[in-house]
Amino acid sequence: MYRHLLVPIDNTDLSIATIGQAVEFARTLGARITFFHAQTNHVSLLHGDAEIVRLVSPADFSYNFEGRARELLTKAESAARAQGVPCTTATAVSDSPYSAILEAAKAEDCDLIFMASHGRRSRVGMVLDSQTLRVLINTEIPVLVSATTCPPIPAVTIGTIRDEHRSLAAVLHAWMHLLREPATPGASDGMELMKAMLYYIQAFPLELHHPKEQEYLFRKLRKRTSSVNAELDELERQHERDHQLVDELAVLLREYEAGNTGRGELEKAVSAYATFMWEHMGREEGVILPAAQRCLTDEDWEEINAAFCDHEDPRFGGDTDAQFRRLFSRIVNLAPSSNT
Known part of the structure; x- marks a missing residue:
């Protein structure tokens, strides 16, 4: 059976x-995964949209053409x-994304390519998008095509919630890995990055x-069923505890910056x-989201x-969602890279 999957992902x-x-x-097979992203060569597009974005909005250019790959892979x-x-x-x-996918599969010694088709469904079935079709035509490695076109609204919403969970998990992993790296005397980058993580x-x-x-989510689920009220009560208590724990982290980070506490103590707290947050998110994804799928209406x-989908919040101003995307991108691109 397959032991090593190459999973190409894009920015959709x-x-x-x-x-x-x-x-x-992969979990059901006991296999491992190499996630792969083929990044566009924006240098070759200097007379196209990439150059326009770079000149008009350097921040947007950095996010869309440089930082996005690391963000996708970290999630x-x-x-x-x-x-x-x-x-x-x-x-x-x-x-040439399909060529890059095939080369990566060989280089990583993968025995299966697991990829999506963004094509539309016709009367004769799924019409494969051009990159997926080219991979199928040119590969010597088995390909499993997962159809993900036009998911229903519950799937889209659950995907958004899980994606936000993954963003938080990625920031926490990056913070833990940063603290495991040897501290550089006099360096301020690590501290500034940790402040950005805390703010996020x-x-x-x-x-x-x-x-x-x-x-x-919780309020509507309570209206439709009482079967998970105890779980919802506990999750809401954990939301309150979350505020307390983050306040404690903020104090500890200030103490660390002032030299009043050690790196080991901060690492232990983070x-x-x-661990607290992973258990919390696991309970939501393992109990609450399945219950919501069963009980909530369209x-x-x-x-x-x-x-x-609406992260416009007056407390932060402007396009809040875009601001946090950029902050997340900055964090994962500056933090030390680690693979499991």
């Missing part, structure tokens, strides 16, 4: 579903870790993600917080989906 929302399917498939790693699936990541700069945790999951879970899902 469909990759969220592909990653989840691939991780579940994929977090999804695999959550299921205990060993994984590594790989990237290549190429204007304070502002995104605590101020946006948790409240929307309680106001929309690790304990990460109208419920439409309202929940609208809430999670």
Whole structure:
């Protein structure tokens, strides 16, 4: 049976579903995964859209053409870790994604390529998109095509919630790995990066993600069934505890910056917080989301989906979702890279 999967991912929302399917498939097989992203060679596009974006908005250029790859792969790693699936990541700069996929599969010694088709369904079945079709035509390695076109609203909403979980998990993994790296005397980059990580945790999951879970997902689920009320009560208590733990982390980080506490103590606190959050997110994904799939109506899902897709928040101003995407991208691109 297959032991090593190459899973190509791109910068579309469909990759969220592909990653989840691939991780579940690998878990059932006891296989490992190499997540792969073929990055566009933006240097070759200097007379096209890439150059326009670079000149008009350097921040957008850095995110879309440089930082996005690491973000995608870091989230994929977090999804695999959550299921205990060993994984590594790989990237290549190429204007021919299918060729890069085939080369990566050979280089990584993979025995199966697991990829999505973004094609539309016709009367005769799924019409494969051009890159998937080219991989199928030219490969000598078996390919499993996962159809992820036009998922229903519940699947889209659950994908968004899981993606936000993966973002938090990735930041926590990056923070833990950063603390395991030897400290450089006099260096401030590590401290500034940890401050950015703390801000991300304070502002995104605590101020946006948790409240929307309680106001929309939890509230509607309580209206439809009482079977998971005890779990919802516990999760809401954990949301309160989350605020307390993050406040304690903030104090400890200030103490560390002032030289009043050691790196080991900070690492222990971050690790304990990460364990708390992984258990919390696992309970939501393992109990609450399946219950919601069983009990909520289409109208419920439409309202929940609208809430999670709208991250315009007056407390932060402007396009909040874009701000956090850029902050997340900065964190995972500056943090030391690690593979499981």
